[in-house]
Amino acid sequence: MVLVMGVTGSGKSYFVNKLANGDVVQVGDDLHSYSQILEEISRVLTAQHEAGVPLKGVIYLHRITDIRYAGSSIKTLEIFKKICGDLALQNVILVSTRWNEIDEETGAFREQQLRSDFWAYMLGHDARMARFDGSRDSAIGIVSQLVSRQSIVLELQRELVDERKTLQETVAGAYVNDDLSEKRAQLEKEVWDLEKLQQRTAQNDDRAMRRQIELDRAREQRRLQVAREDEERLRKQIALEVHTEIEGKKKKKGKGLWAVLPFLPAVMGIIEMFVGIPPGSTALLTSWFSESGIGESVSDFFANF
Known part of the structure; x- marks a missing residue:
């Protein structure tokens, strides 16, 4: 092979x-x-x-x-x-x-x-x-x-x-996991910040702005989920x-x-x-x-x- x-x-x-x-x-x-x-x-x-x-x-x-x-x-x-x-x-x-x-x-x-x-x-x-x-x-x-x-x-x-x-314990896996841990932490902060912003603007009359914040939060949550799944994959x-x-x-x-x-x-x-x-x-x-x-x-x- x-x-x-x-x-x-x-x-x-x-x-x-x-x-x-x-x-x-x-x-x-x-x-x-x-x-x-x-x-x-x-x-x-x-x-x-x-x-x-x-x-x-x-x-x-x-x-x-x-x-x-x-x-x-x-x-x-x-x-x-x-x-x-x-x-x-x-x-x-x-x-x-x-x-x-x-x-x-x-x-x-x-x-x-x-x-x-x-x-x-x-x-x-x-x-x-x-x-x-x-x-x-x-x-x-x-x-x-x-x-x-x-x-x-x-x-x-x-x-x-x-x-x-496990994969994350291997040299290659540890190299990939280092980036994932940093990425996941960054995404968690971005999701948290967007959730706080959404709460502060809940009563704002600008519906377009509230909709955009909602879309941004949903997008970052999906990215965060993918990052967590990637980390879990390396624990196999x-x-x-x-x-x-x-x-x-x-x-x-x-x-x-x-x-x-x-x-x-x-x-x-x-x-x-x-x-x-x-x-x-x-x-x-x-x-x-x-x-x-x-x-x-x-x-x-x-x-x-």
Whole structure:
């Protein structure tokens, strides 16, 4: 198994489709919170680890057309590093995409910036760089650099499965949770301030103003609810939940996921050509995806993270 990650629009769906030689992944456009994305990645990686499917490495995609690293891209990269951990970085390939949309000189300059700045830490821990030119041969060439290597266990997997930590106790989860705690506290204050303002203006003759305050308060309350749900999500014992679900699936006849999640078997089939996977583990893993409710959203996080 090879994990493909990157920010929205970096070309993950296109890369996997080229690798599978078909339209097996739809381009995603739904944005999720960092805690939602981290939870789904955690569940998939935990299931993969539990099922005995070897993880050969991680491919991180980045648009070479980006003039600079935006705030969201920097945060995503930090989460990515914390998911992997230093020891697993030797099985990471940092791939630049969309070379057909930029001239060689400009692209080479930005590539050097990535090498000397944003990707310097990971390259210093034996990660590698590569260019994806948009062809199937290029995609296969990148993946083939990983499938012949020794399997790895990511830091997040070790923390969740071996140490049985909750998401917020992991390095990646703690990083996401710090922002959530600050955001939740700020939203609580904003809701409180709006409630007080609503009380003071209850008898005001300006109906438009009272309506606007009501709408603002309702909006901030919804945002506060989402923030609280995100914090609660990080308190989950992911490994225990996934283990229980997988054990339940073992007692049932494996249905596989060949119809429900079409891209996974196609990609797994390619991986199986290069590396052996324990008998039955692929069906177990894909069955768990479909029946646990992740099936339809896995393609989303591949397309949005």
